[in-house]
Amino acid sequence: xxxxxxxxxxxxxxxxxxxxxxxxxxxxxxxxxxxxxxxxxxxxxxxxxxxxxxxxxxxxxxxxxxxxxxxxxxxxxxxxxxxxxxxxxxxxxxxxxxxxxxxxxxxxxxxxx
Amino acid sequence: xxxxxxxxxxxxxxxxxxxxxxxxxxxxxxxxxxxxxxxxxxxxxxxxxxxxxxxxxxxxxxxxxxxxxxxxxxxxxxxxxxxxxxxxxxxxxxxxxxxxxxxxxxxxxxxxxxxxxxxxxxxxxxxxxxxxxxxxxxxxxxxxxxxxxxxxxxxxxxxxxxxxxxxxxxxxxxxxxxxxxxxxxxxxxxxxxxxxxxxxxxxxxxxxxxxxxxxxxxxxxxxxxxxxxxxxxxxxxxxxxxxxxxxxxxxxxxxxxxxxxxxxxxxxxxxxxxxxxxxxxxxxxxxxxxxxxxxxxxxxxxxxxxxxxxxxxxxxxxxxxxxxxxxxxxxxxxxxxxxxxxxxxxxxxxxxxxxxxxxxxxxxxxxxxxxxxxxxxxxxxxxxxxxxxxxxxxxxxxxxxxxxxxxxxxxxxxxxxxxxxxxxxxxxxxxxxxxxxxxxxxxxxxxxxxxxxxxxxxxxxxxxxxxxxxxxxxxxxxxxxxxxxxxxxxxxxxxxxxxxxxxxxxxxxxxxxxxxxxxxxxxxxxxxxxxxxxxxxxxxxxxxxxxxxxxxxxxxxxxxxxxxxxxxxxxxxxxxxxxxxxxxxxxxxxxxxxxxxxxxxxxxxxxxxxxxxxxxxxxxxxxxxxxxxxxxxxxxxxxxxxxxxxxxxxxxxxxxxxxxxxxxxxxxxxxxxxxxxxxxxxxxxxxxxxxxxxxxxxxxxxxxxxxxxxxxxxxxxxxxxxxxxxxxxxxxxxxxxxxxxxxxxxxxxxxxxxxxxxxxxxxxxxxxxxxxxxxxxxxxxxxxxxxxxxxxxxxxxxxxxxxxxxxxxxxxxxxxxxxxxxxx
Numbered sequence: 001x002x003x004x005x006x007x008x009x010x011x012x013x014x015x016x017x018x019x020x021x022x023x024x025x026x027x028x029x030x031x032x033x034x035x036x037x038x039x040x041x042x043x044x045x046x047x048x049x050x051x052x053x054x055x056x057x058x059x060x061x062x063x064x065x066x067x068x069x070x071x072x073x074x075x076x077x078x079x080x081x082x083x084x085x086x087x088x089x090x091x092x093x094x095x096x097x098x099x100x101x102x103x104x105x106x107x108x109x110x111x112x113x
Numbered sequence: 114x115x116x117x118x119x120x121x122x123x124x125x126x127x128x129x130x131x132x133x134x135x136x137x138x139x140x141x142x143x144x145x146x147x148x149x150x151x152x153x154x155x156x157x158x159x160x161x162x163x164x165x166x167x168x169x170x171x172x173x174x175x176x177x178x179x180x181x182x183x184x185x186x187x188x189x190x191x192x193x194x195x196x197x198x199x200x201x202x203x204x205x206x207x208x209x210x211x212x213x214x215x216x217x218x219x220x221x222x223x224x225x226x227x228x229x230x231x232x233x234x235x236x237x238x239x240x241x242x243x244x245x246x247x248x249x250x251x252x253x254x255x256x257x258x259x260x261x262x263x264x265x266x267x268x269x270x271x272x273x274x275x276x277x278x279x280x281x282x283x284x285x286x287x288x289x290x291x292x293x294x295x296x297x298x299x300x301x302x303x304x305x306x307x308x309x310x311x312x313x314x315x316x317x318x319x320x321x322x323x324x325x326x327x328x329x330x331x332x333x334x335x336x337x338x339x340x341x342x343x344x345x346x347x348x349x350x351x352x353x354x355x356x357x358x359x360x361x362x363x364x365x366x367x368x369x370x371x372x373x374x375x376x377x378x379x380x381x382x383x384x385x386x387x388x389x390x391x392x393x394x395x396x397x398x399x400x401x402x403x404x405x406x407x408x409x410x411x412x413x414x415x416x417x418x419x420x421x422x423x424x425x426x427x428x429x430x431x432x433x434x435x436x437x438x439x440x441x442x443x444x445x446x447x448x449x450x451x452x453x454x455x456x457x458x459x460x461x462x463x464x465x466x467x468x469x470x471x472x473x474x475x476x477x478x479x480x481x482x483x484x485x486x487x488x489x490x491x492x493x494x495x496x497x498x499x500x501x502x503x504x505x506x507x508x509x510x511x512x513x514x515x516x517x518x519x520x521x522x523x524x525x526x527x528x529x530x531x532x533x534x535x536x537x538x539x540x541x542x543x544x545x546x547x548x549x550x551x552x553x554x555x556x557x558x559x560x561x562x563x564x565x566x567x568x569x570x571x572x573x574x575x576x577x578x579x580x581x582x583x584x585x586x587x588x589x590x591x592x593x594x595x596x597x598x599x600x601x602x603x604x605x606x607x608x609x610x611x612x613x614x615x616x617x618x619x620x621x622x623x624x625x626x627x628x629x630x631x632x633x634x635x636x637x638x639x640x641x642x643x644x645x646x647x648x649x650x651x652x653x654x655x656x657x658x659x660x661x662x663x664x665x666x667x668x669x670x671x672x673x674x675x676x677x678x679x680x681x682x683x684x685x686x687x688x689x690x691x692x693x694x695x696x697x698x699x700x701x702x703x704x705x706x707x708x709x710x711x712x713x714x715x716x717x718x719x720x721x722x723x724x725x726x727x728x729x730x731x732x733x734x735x736x737x738x739x740x741x742x743x744x745x746x747x748x749x750x751x752x753x754x755x756x757x758x759x760x761x762x763x764x765x766x767x768x769x770x771x772x773x774x775x776x777x778x779x780x781x782x783x784x785x786x787x788x789x790x791x792x793x794x795x796x797x798x799x800x801x802x803x804x805x806x807x808x809x810x811x812x813x814x815x816x817x818x819x820x821x822x823x824x825x826x827x828x829x830x831x832x833x834x835x836x837x838x839x840x841x842x843x844x845x846x847x848x849x850x851x852x853x854x855x856x857x858x859x860x861x862x863x864x865x866x867x868x869x870x871x872x873x874x875x876x877x878x879x880x881x882x883x884x885x886x887x888x889x890x891x892x893x894x895x896x897x898x899x900x901x902x903x904x905x906x907x908x909x910x911x912x913x914x915x916x917x918x919x920x921x922x923x924x925x926x927x928x929x930x931x932x933x934x935x936x937x
Contacts, residue, residue: 023166024148060167067175071892077841091165108137
């Protein structure tokens with residue numbers, strides 16, 4: 001349960017922070033939430049990754065569906081990716097890794113408790 | 114959970130806790146490093162994290178397909194309530210109470226939909242691309258500076274700001290653009306800013322003028338003076354005139370033959386002595402390289418030739434095919450103006466279009482308005498040059514070219530009495546003459562084309578049209594005109610110098626005062642015709658006049674399209690707009706129609722060649738799917754190069770005699786020595802060259818057809834390319850027919866940039882299409898909306914709202930209600 005709550009908290013924290021700060025605030029969001037919830041490092045990584053990935057994927061998909069894949073198809077071509085979905089997942093992975101690394105760092109620092 | 118915690122604590126010793134903390138710190142640093150890398154451009158790659166972010170990155174530019182463009186807002190830049198109605202093609206119909214508000218809103222609308230393009234095109238004009246694109250555009254930038262582009266814009270900006278009308282126009286436009294720029298943040302920047310990782314800078318009046326100079330350079334900047342000097346060097350005068358006649362035999366000029374020209378009010382200047390006028394060169398003094406020219410068509414037919422009984426005016430300027438499109442459709446309305454047409458994003462007004470009274474169109478005039486002068490610098494003193502036996506100091510202009518990621522490059526450009534030294538010891542390029550050369554260009558001189566646009570947009574009758582175009586000095590244009598009183602007219606309009614015979618056809622002596630540009634020809638003596646008996650007027654970049662025009666001039670003309678258009682129009686009657694659509698899309702090759710029978714005649718005895726059989730049945734139309742078209746084009750190319758390349762192939766800019774001249778020679782003179790291939794010991798005749806070329810063509814087609822289809826559109830690959838050359842934002846392999854020498858002048862990356870047909874009925878009826886869409890955003894459904902219709906030669910009926918409209922039209926789908934804000 002705590003696991004799922006962490007993931008959703010990270011996603012929400014990202015959404016809130018990103019409305020005022022640049023994209024790298026996803027690292028701050030993941031770091032802070034992870035620090036507060038004290039998961040084991042491995043789980044923290046998965047939570048950080050999933051939290052950001054969830055947010056970026058949902059936002060990406062909403063924008064993409066409303067755009068009827070016009071831009072994502074072009075961006076996929078730009079990045080030499082096979083199709084518009086792969087672009088959204090590519091972005092998701094980059095965002096997810098950022099969140100994952102930040103959350104793991106926080107979990108490691110937190111292990112003193 | 115409790116078990117987990119206990120278990121956890123039991124297993125972690127102080128030692129591992131410390132270890133974990135060290136890892137934590139290391140990972141934190143890694144996180145920061147990771148974020149830093151993703152936030153930093155690497156080489157040409159944009160900052161990955163920044164652009165992949167769906168919130169503010171590229172996906173922020175994914176415009177919802179059902180987005181409403183409605184807007185109710187207060188603007189501090191306008192003084193009265195104004196409206197913008199968008200029709201179903203997203204063409205804005207702007208209604209304002211006064212000029213200031215109108216041009217403010219036009220700037221606002223341009224910047225809303227085309228900002229990045231406006232930025233890039235004016236950067237290109239000013240030689241400032243390297244600031245944002247890095248080293249790869251450095252050579253381009255340097256050439257722009259050397260050509261004196263900014264110097265030219267500064268001169269014309271003064272002229273534009275001296276006139277209160279154009280001053281207000283530009284100031285308001287600039288303020289409108291800047292209102293948009295200051296409202297933007299990273300997430301709302303056009304996507305190209307994100308991909309190229311730079312930010313928009315404030316607009317200013319000179320940027321609009323730079324755009325005009327960019328067009329002037331595009332249309333008049335290429336001149337064959339250096340190549341002609343080369344030919345003059347290597348050819349005997351008779352041969353030179355035979356291969357490169359000033360006026361080609363059988364030309365159907367822009368101003369119809371037989372038009373009466375009043376005698377010149379200025380005497381023809383005496384030509385200086387040959388040795389004073391032109392330096393002597395050797396063949397080795399030249400380099401060589403080549404780029405292709407541009408063309409355009411326009412014509413108007415009188416009511417006597419149309420079914421409706423009123424004139425029809427047509428125009429299709431051929432320019433580089435890019436996205437976002439060069440053109441942006443707009444209707445502009447104030448209490449004293451109602452105009453619709455193609456505008457240039459980056460400049461106020463409508464450049465080609467119509468109003469409630471007149472319509473007008475442009476093709477490039479191609480008279481030579483750019484000449485080169487060899488400069489003799491004073492030995493041992495790079496600050497001075499010889500002129501009229503005196504040492505004259507250069508004026509120096511230091512050009513600072515900023516290059517992204519590198520040190521700024523400073524280039525000292527020395528200005529002479531003629532103009533800037535484009536080439537010197539420090540700077541040279543392929544295709545030039547290896548001497549210090551100054552360039553004298555009409556575009557350098559102060560002129561106010563913006564005023565011409567301003568007045569054209571408001572012109573209601575012929576004399577207002579002619580008054581307006583007086584201000585259109587460079588680039589010189591063939592301006593077609595039709596009005597609701599039933600008149601048609603055509604002007605070869607621009608600012609021209611009264612030249613002596615051959616002045617500026619070759620590189621001139623820069624030290625002799627007799628070579629200086631002299632007086633301007635009075636503009637009312639520019640070639641023009643009105644309501645000719647033939648019932649139509651047309652231009653397609655051919656020679657401007659017959660030889661009865663009293664002033665000497667030269668230029669870079671082509672005749673094939675003009676022959677076809679004039680032939681078609683003279684045979685037509687009861688013309689409808691559909692006929693005009695068909696003519697604009699005509700892909701009959703008059704070159705093929707004329708020369709193919711001659712080529713086939715030399716191959717009558719060859720019976721086992723399937724390509725030849727295909728050609729024997731061909732109607733000469735370069736349709737998109739024509740195989741014969743591909744075969745002919747390749748065979749002709751081989752014949753053409755087979756004749757000229759061995760003799761003249763090393764010319765600067767790879768200039769060779771025109772295809773139409775070659776065609777004429779092949780028919781009328783089968784003995785000229787150029788048919789012989791100097792690379793072989795045998796003496797070839799034209800017959801040998803044609804047959805040898807056929808063998809080569811057959812070989813390469815056989816090889817080619819194994820891998821790909823021979824359909825013409827695939828062979829020529831018409832493409833509409835994104836300005837930053839991003840393939841994902843471009844379209845290639847478009848299924849189009851035609852070629853540069855057919856009326857439908859569809860080449861690889863050049864073609865009809867705006868097709869317009871206007872019938873001057875009581876209620877103006879107009880049709881148009883351009884290869885793009887109203888939005889410059891690749892993530893918008895309006896990005897390339899018109900492209901499919903353009904490819905198929907289909908048109909849109911243009912929505913021209915009546916004066917004082919209230920925007921009640923079924924085709925209006927969005928409205929901007931704009932109110933003045935704040936200060937009153």
